[in-house]
Amino acid sequence: MRKVMTSAALTALAASLSLGVVQAQSSAQPIIGLITKTDTNPFFVKMKEGAQKEATRLGAKLLTAAGKADGDNAGQVAAIENMVAAGARTILITPSDSKAIVPAIAKARAAGVMVIALDSPTEPASAVDALFATNNYQAGILIGQWAKKAMGSKKPVIATLDLFPGHPVGIARHNGFLAGFGTKGITASTTALVNTGVACAQDSFGDQTKGQTAMENCLQKNPDINIVYTINEPAAAGAYQALKAAGKEKNVLIVSVDGGCAGVRNVEGGVIGATSQQYPLKMAAMGVAAGVTYAKTGKKVSGYTDTGVTLITNKAMSGVKSQNGKFGLANCWGQ
Structure with missing residues (x-):
């Protein structure tokens, strides 16, 4: 009888200790x-x-x-x-x-x-x-749709300043932009970089200095470029410097993705026409x-959670949902 009770007591003690370990782990x-x-x-x-x-x-x-x-x-x-x-x-x-x-x-x-x-x-x-x-593809779609409306009847001569070869974010934004602009045959599932209708494509690595060099290369290749997609706002700032040095900054439309405070201020200042803000x-x-x-x-x-994207521009276009620079500055990041 004593052995049975001892065995039962040990079992209860082990269960108690086990529960204590679990509670200790969850409370750590x-x-x-x-x-x-x-x-x-x-x-x-x-x-x-x-x-x-x-x-x-x-x-x-x-x-x-x-x-x-x-x-x-x-x-x-x-x-x-x-x-x-x-x-x-x-x-x-x-x-x-x-x-x-x-x-x-x-x-x-x-x-x-x-x-x-x-x-x-x-x-x-x-x-x-x-x-x-x-949703980087959707971020690209928004700036592509806006750019298409903003260009009106002008014949587009497009330059894209991308990230670097093979990166899924760079591909999604680039392809989304072209799809939003009207290029056929692109979907969110397209995994290869599409350059249909692009006059010049260069890698910027998301860097301002490299973005400036990339834009200079594109202007040498085709001086008639009038719209520039950039992977992010530092690359857009570099593109603007190259355009300004060439005296073309007033005749070229720049669109981008990020929504950082510096980028939104560039929207406010007219450097960037529109950007897709992420969070x-x-x-x-x-x-x-x-x-x-x-x-x-x-x-x-598990799975994918979309954390949101908002088009920021001070020149709203009909049919393209957007917020102005004031909203962008209230929700931006960085300095």
Whole structure:
């Protein structure tokens, strides 16, 4: 009888200890990692700000890291490994190399870490648990539709200042712009860069100086260019400098994507005709909240969540929904 009671008591004690471990794990401070492409781009600075604010609000510990430059996959791989070792239950990442980062993400997920991509998808998209990002194709559609209306009866001579070869965000924005402008045969599922009707296409790497050089190259190739699509607003600022140096800034329409404060001020100043604004703070805050939920309940998020995009312009066009520069400045990021 004593043995039976002792066995029952031990069973109850083991259950109690097990429950205590589970409760201790769920009550421990959740550790969330955020890895961005760089720590200097205002977009990622705002993303980090949003993540830290939400982590503080929810009582989580935030670890942060970034590549040395856009495209630094090795730096991001090292950051993932370090964060897993530090006990992160969730890692949020803006992948610099959408394919090369996948093996490192797979190792982290195999260790029980939830991985959420922010802003940029991985290839394949299923390499992460979820994606919180702008619909980059729709961002391109909006500026393409606006540009088409703004050009009116003028014959378009288009230059595109893109990101760099193969990047899914660059392809989605570029193709979206052309689709919005009226190029046939493009859909959100088109994975190859389409250049139908484009007079000049150059890579800018999202950089102002390289954007200026790219625009100079395009003007040498075709001095009649009258509309310029740029991957982001730093590239747009570079394009404007090249056009101004050539005395063509008043006759060329520039459209872009980002919605940073500097870019919106350029909309206000007439440098950029229209830009599609995205919301990095929202992406990061949603990611942190999902990470805290996972740490406490074990429930993972999945699939794609659209974090929104708004066309910003001071020259509204009929049939194209937009907000003015005042709205853009109230919701922008960066300096």
